Every structure is written in structure tokens, then in C-alpha cells.
Amino acid sequence: MSGDPTTRDTSQSTALSHLTRSPAGILLTLLTLICAAIWFFPIYWAIITSLRSDQATVQEFGMLPTEPTLSGYIFAIVNSELPIWYLNSTIVSVSVTVLVVFMSACTGFAISQLRFPGRMVLWWTILTSFMVPITALIVNHFIIIAGVKLLNTHIGMILPMLLSPVTVIVYKQFFDGLPKEFREAAVMDGATELQVFLRVFLPMNWGVTTALAIITFIGAWNSFLWPFLVAQDEKMMTVTVGVSAVQDAYGVAYGRVLAGAVLASLPVALAYLFFQRRVTQAITLSAGIKG
Amino acid sequence: MASVELSQLTKRFGGLEVISGLNLSVEDGSFCALLGPSGCGKSTLLRMVAGLETVTSGTVRIGDRDVTSTEPKSRGVAMVFQSYALYPHLTVAENIAFSLSLAGVSKAKKTEHVARVAAMLRLEPLLERKPAQLSGGQRQRVAIGRALVRDPSVFLFDEPLSNLDALLRVQMRLELAKLHNDLKTTMIYVTHDQVEAMTLADKIVVLDKGVISQAGSPWELYNRPANRFVAGFIGSPGMNFLKGQARHTGDGVSVTLQGGITLTLPPRAVAAFTGERSVEIGIRPEHVTLASGSDAQISGKASVVEYLGNTSFAYVDTAQGSIIVQADGATRINAGDTVGLALTTAEAHIFDDTGQAWPHL
Ligand SMILES: Nc1ncnc2c1ncn2[C@@H]1O[C@H](COP(=O)(O)OP(=O)(O)OP(=O)(O)O)[C@@H](O)[C@H]1O
Numbered sequence: 234m235s236g237d238p239t240t241r242d243t244s245q246s247t248a249l250s251h252l253t254r255s256p257a258g259i260l261l262t263l264l265t266l267i268c269a270a271i272w273f274f275p276i277y278w279a280i281i282t283s284l285r286s287d288q289a290t291v292q293e294f295g296m297l298p299t300e301p302t303l304s305g306y307i308f309a310i311v312n313s314e315l316p317i318w319y320l321n322s323t324i325v326s327v328s329v330t331v332l333v334v335f336m337s338a339c340t341g342f343a344i345s346q347l348r349f350p351g352r353m354v355l356w357w358t359i360l361t362s363f364m365v366p367i368t369a370l371i372v373n374h375f376i377i378i379a380g381v382k383l384l385n386t387h388i389g390m391i392l393p394m395l396l397s398p399v400t401v402i403v404y405k406q407f408f409d410g411l412p413k414e415f416r417e418a419a420v421m422d423g424a425t426e427l428q429v430f431l432r433v434f435l436p437m438n439w440g441v442t443t444a445l446a447i448i449t450f451i452g453a454w455n456s457f458l459w460p461f462l463v464a465q466d467e468k469m470m471t472v473t474v475g476v477s478a479v480q481d482a483y484g485v486a487y488g489r490v491l492a493g494a495v496l497a498s499l500p501v502a503l504a505y506l507f508f509q510r511r512v513t514q515a516i517t518l519s520a521g522i523k524g
Numbered sequence: 525m526a527s528v529e530l531s532q533l534t535k536r537f538g539g540l541e542v543i544s545g546l547n548l549s550v551e552d553g554s555f556c557a558l559l560g561p562s563g564c565g566k567s568t569l570l571r572m573v574a575g576l577e578t579v580t581s582g583t584v585r586i587g588d589r590d591v592t593s594t595e596p597k598s599r600g601v602a603m604v605f606q607s608y609a610l611y612p613h614l615t616v617a618e619n620i621a622f623s624l625s626l627a628g629v630s631k632a633k634k635t636e637h638v639a640r641v642a643a644m645l646r647l648e649p650l651l652e653r654k655p656a657q658l659s660g661g662q663r664q665r666v667a668i669g670r671a672l673v674r675d676p677s678v679f680l681f682d683e684p685l686s687n688l689d690a691l692l693r694v695q696m697r698l699e700l701a702k703l704h705n706d707l708k709t710t711m712i713y714v715t716h717d718q719v720e721a722m723t724l725a726d727k728i729v730v731l732d733k734g735v736i737s738q739a740g741s742p743w744e745l746y747n748r749p750a751n752r753f754v755a756g757f758i759g760s761p762g763m764n765f766l767k768g769q770a771r772h773t774g775d776g777v778s779v780t781l782q783g784g785i786t787l788t789l790p791p792r793a794v795a796a797f798t799g800e801r802s803v804e805i806g807i808r809p810e811h812v813t814l815a816s817g818s819d820a821q822i823s824g825k826a827s828v829v830e831y832l833g834n835t836s837f838a839y840v841d842t843a844q845g846s847i848i849v850q851a852d853g854a855t856r857i858n859a860g861d862t863v864g865l866a867l868t869t870a871e872a873h874i875f876d877d878t879g880q881a882w883p884h885l
């Protein structure tokens with residue numbers, strides 16, 4: 234992770250050389266660098282602390298651990314339910330991602346391309362539901378899920394997380410923007426609505442789908458409040474919930490706690506690293522709507 | 525192969541009537557061009573034949589079937605779009621075979637059909653490319669191939685060449701003519717380029733605001749326009765129109781133009797009338813010649829001269845209005861010259877005040 238800022242520097246060196254030509258540019262560059270450093274410091278501190286022994290955490294204040302150790306990591310993996318939390322997080326995030334993307338694509342396609350009674354009502358309902366913060370509904374969700382006896386289950390955790398008006402809106406907007414000739418050409422070629430959707434509209438631009446899938450995945454993996462409420466049994470916890478819930482159990486063993494935290498955010502960090510461009514694209518796509 | 529019959533076809537978008545009670549028959553195996561200014565309803569008409577647009581009233585028959593409410597894929601028609609609409613995620617071969625794979629045709633059969641079409645359109649070297657890796661002309665050929673593979677009984681083209689540059693357009697025009705010759709399939713071709721219509725079509729249908737202004741052979745449209753709209757639309761540069769007063773004389777019609785110049789034209793098939801009628805004379809640039817002395821019927825000053833090598837066009841301002849003259853390339857005219865003009869009145873057309881032509885006898 235500590236290699237991250239250097240790679241960024243090289244990838245942006247051309248942009249930097251433009252900026253550093255004028256005094257204002259230099260000032261701006263300095264400011265951004267300072268902000269980046271301030272932003273990055275806690276992450277860096279978490280990583281080096283996770284590599285220190287418990288004793289060292291209270292004695293050392295240097296920028297590098299003198300005797301790096303993986304004992305915190307080993308402890309977090311061996312002495313907690315971390316592997317099971319990982320599994321839970323994976324099941325929940327993957328299911329949420331697949332379902333949200335597929336359902337949103339279908340809904341977006343239907344609203345954008347099909348003419349059926351109630352279409353506009355559906356569209357306005359989705360737009361309005363977008364205005365309601367999910368957190369405001371969390372008590373209702375809890376009562377409903379408890380009522381249908383799904384607390385402490387994967388399904389109970391997944392269901393409310395499937396509410397994702399933004400993805401529907403992005404898909405609808407995307408399908409709206411496609412020239413109608415594609416659809417007409419496919420219809421002339423003998424395609425049914427389902428074939429237009431599955432064989433032309435979706436594969437025409439996987440970029441949108443990948444981008445939406447990645448941000449949905451990151452969002453699902455990082456979600457905390459709802460999984461925290463639903464998972465009552467330690468074996469049902471996701472990584473985010475588990476790591477924070479057992480802090481107390483560890484006492485002030487910062488190394489172990491932070492090792493857990495680093496492990497918890499690792500998949501998201503990796504997803505972000507690998508799909509950086511897609512994530513930016515997805516944010517731009519949904520920002521156009523939020524703006 | 526099949527003929528296409530449209531009867532009393534009407535299309536309304538909300539309150540806007542785009543096609544009004546249109547009757548048209550396109551013979552089996554013929555090439556019919558729909559020509560008209562932008563927004564006159566050409567695409568709408570074509571799309572109703574394709575089944576992409578519902579019909580407000582009237583019927584569409586293809587061959588001996590009434591297809592007014594038949595699904596597009598069951599009409600036996602194929603369409604080539606102006607924007608080509610090639611599927612960007614599929615290769616050329618997959619694009620061509622798309623309709624076949626939807627129909628569940630076996631892989632071997634698909635390959636065979638693609639090979640046949642590719643050979644016809646010289647697409648063999650391109651089969652594995654994606655549309656983004658093709659030039660405009662190649663995309664156009666793929667779009668035609670995609671239509672061809674379905675063995676349609678009617679081909680529909682919506683301005684297929686308008687995205688190509690001038691040179692390629694001429695080349696593709698020839699290829700289309702050749703294709704029609706080889707296939708002898710009925711083709712309906714929308715264009716607003718009259719040269720395309722004149723060169724390709726057996727029959728040209730000129731549309732004006734949703735009604736047929738005139739339908740006929742290229743020769744008829746050029747030489748016997750039924751009204752002022754068609755007369756002005758066909759031909760480039762356009763026909764000259766001169767206002768005047770017409771009266772019957774013993775052996776024809778005499779028309780007095782503004783400025784007191786009187787022309788005598790051969791008799792027309794028009795009901796006899798007494799006195800004078802307001803008319804417009806229409807005469808093409810090639811039927812106006814430069815003249816001097818007593819041959820000159822009208823005189824004026826050349827304002828612009830376009831020299832095209834084999835020919836040149838002079839825009840002459842006269843007391844009767846602006847007149848375009850086609851002079852042969854060898855004659856030197858300069859802007860600002862005062863010139864005399866002679867009109868070949870036998871070739872002139874007369875339009876009444878509603879714009880209808882007085883038919884030639
Ligand atoms: N879906 C629609 N809803 C409402 N009006 C439409 C629709 N489609 C076409 N029109 C209108 O119908 C008229 C004819 O359109 P059409 O596309 O057939 O013209 P066109 O002759 O093909 O023109 P162009 O040469 O520009 O392609 C236009 O006034 C257009 O605005």
C-alpha cells in the first residue's frame with residue numbers, strides 16, 4: 234500500500250509538469266500534495282501500526298516499524314472468525330451486486346424501451362425513492378425483516394440492500410441514449426424484446442455494467458449499519474461488522490485490531506486499484522444524475 | 525420477390541398528420557425512389573412498410589398479403605438504415621449472421637450464408653473485424669449484407685448513402701444498381717438526393733408534406749412535371765419560373781411576361797377560357813440560350829457565372845426575374861456582362877396559379 238503514492242506520482246507526472254510551470258500551478262500542486270498527505274496519513278499509520286507488536290505500538294512513534302511483525306495478522310486470522318466474516322461478506326456482496334445489476338438493467342430497459350401502462354408511475358416512484366435516504370428506512374427494514382423471521386440470515390441481510398434506484402436511473406439513462414436504430418435493426422432481424430435486451434443492448438456496452446457492478450460491490454462490502462443490525466450471531470457477521478465488534482474483546486491490542494481493519498478493506502482497495510478507470514466512470518455516470 | 529401496395533395510408537403523430545391518404549403501388553422487381561424535402565414523411569412512409577411504425581389508417585400489402593398489422597420480421601422485408609446501425613460488439617460476420625442466429629440456424633448454414641453474402645459484397649477480408657474498424661463505405665456494405673442474408677422479398681433503404689463522401693457515394697450508387705440488376709428484388713429507396721433517384725430508380729415518387737406530388741419515371745418527372753413543386757424540385761440548378769398572363773391564341777398559348785414581352789407556346793391540354801389568366805412559365809436552364817441581336821427575347825446582366833468545365837451556369841438578372849442559363853463551356857461570359865437570352869418555348873412549362881401544370885399535348 235505504501236507504494237501507492239509513488240505509482241500515482243509517475244502516472245500523473247505529465248499532468249504535473251503542466252501544473253508546475255506557473256506559480257499558481259506550483260501553489261496548487263503543493264496544496265493538493267498536502268491534502269493528499271493529510272488524507273493518506275491515517276491509512277499509512279494504520280498499516281504500520283498493524284505491523285508492530287503490541288509493545289511497540291505504545292513505545293515507537295517512528296514512521297517505520299523497527300521490527301515489523303505479522304503477528305497481528307496471524308492473530309486476527311487465527312483467533313477470530315475472520316475467515317467466516319470474509320465468506321459472509323463475499324456471499325452478501327456478490328449476491329447484492331449480481332441481483333442489483335441484473336434487476337436494475339431489466340428495470341432500466343423496461344422503463345426506457347417498453348411501453349406499458351404504469352410505466353411513468355414506476356419511473357416516478359423510482360425517482361422519488363432516490364430522494365429518501367436508505368438510513369431513514371432502516372428501522373422499518375428491521376421490523377419487516379424481523380417480522381418475516383429473516384434476522385440473522387444472509388437473505389435478510391441481502392434483501393434491503395437490493396434497493397438501488399441510482400443503478401436503475403443510470404441504466405435507463407444509458408438505454409435512452411442509444412440510437413433507436415439499433416433496436417429497430419434488431420427487431421427487423423427478428424429479435425424479441427428479451428433478445429434485444431440480452432443480445433444487443435447489454436453486450437453493446439459492458440463498460441456501464443462493469444462500472445455499476447464495481448461500485449455496487451464496493452458499497453455492499455463497505456456497508457456497516459444494516460449488516461450490524463441483522464447479524465446477531467458472530468458467525469453471521471460481515472467483515473466490517475466483525476472487525477469493529479470484536480475490538481472490545483481484544484482490549485487495546487491496536488496491532489491486531491488494525492490488522493483486522495486492513496484485511497477488511499483489502500478487497501475493496503484491490504477492486505479499486507484494478508478497476509480505477511471503471512470506478513471513476515461509474516461515479517461520473519451517477520454524478521450526472523445526482524447533480 | 526413481391527410487389528408493394530399502399531392504399532389510403534395515413535399516419536398521424538398525435539395531431540400532426542405526416543402521411544395523408546397515400547396510394548402507391550410498387551411493382552414486383554422494380555426500384556422505387558421516394559424523393560422529397562426534409563420532413564416530408566419519406567422515412568415515416570418507409571418505416572410503415574417495414575412495420576417499425578404503426579399505421580393510423582389504410583393498408584399495406586406486400587405480395588398478396590395484407591401486412592398492415594404484421595410484425596416486422598414476418599413481412600419478408602429487410603431495411604438498411606442511414607446510420608447503418610451495425611451492432612458494435614459483433615464482428616462483421618456476426619453482424620451479417622445475426623438474424624440467422626436469432627432464427628436458430630445451424631452454424632454450418634450460417635457460415636455458408638455469410639460466405640455467399642460476403643462474396644457478393646467483397647467483404648471476405650473484413651469478416652473478423654468489428655464495425656469500429658471499418659471505413660464508411662465498408663460499413664455500408666456490411667449493412668447491406670445484413671439485409672441481403674435474409675433473402676427478403678423487398679429491400680428498404682433509408683438514405684443509405686448520405687453519410688458517405690461524394691466519390692464513394694457515386695461508387696456505391698453503381699454497386700446498388702448492379703445489386704438490383706443481379707437480384708431483381710423489389711427495392712424502395714428513400715433519398716433527398718435527386719441524382720440518386722434519377723440514376724437508380726424505375727419509378728420516382730416525389731412526396732410533398734405527406735402526399736404524393738407526382739409519381740413516374742425519371743423521364744416523366746424531369747420533362748413532364750405535374751406541378752410547380754416537382755418542376756422546381758427536380759433538376760439542378762433548378763427550373764426558372766417567370767410570372768405572366770396567359771391567353772389562348774389560334775395555335776397555342778401566348779404568355780405576356782412582366783415588362784411586356786410576349787412568348788408563344790404550343791397548345792396545352794387545358795379547358796378553354798376567355799380573357800387572361802395569371803400563370804408561371806417554367807423553363808430549364810438548358811432551354812435558355814445566349815443570343816444576340818433580334819434573336820434575344822430577354823436581356824439582362826449576368827450577376828454570377830459558375831464555370832464547370834464542360835458547361836457553365838450564368839445567373840442573369842432581368843426585368844422578368846432572375847434567370848439561370850446553361851451555356852456551353854466554350855462560351856466566355858463574365859459576371860457583369862450584359863447578355864441577351866432566347867427561350868426554347870417548346871420546352872417550357874405552364875403552371876396555373878395553384879401550381880398545377882397545363883399538360884403538354
Ligand atoms: N415519432 C414521431 N413523433 C412525432 N413526430 C414525428 C415522429 N417521427 C417523425 N415525426 C414527424 O414527421 C414528419 C416526417 O418525418 P420523416 O422522418 O418521415 O421525414 P423525412 O422525409 O424522412 O425527412 P428527412 O429527409 O429529414 O429524413 C416530421 O415533421 C417529423 O417531425
Ligand SMILES: [Mg+2]
Nearest residue numbers: 566567568682
Ligand atoms: Mg428520413
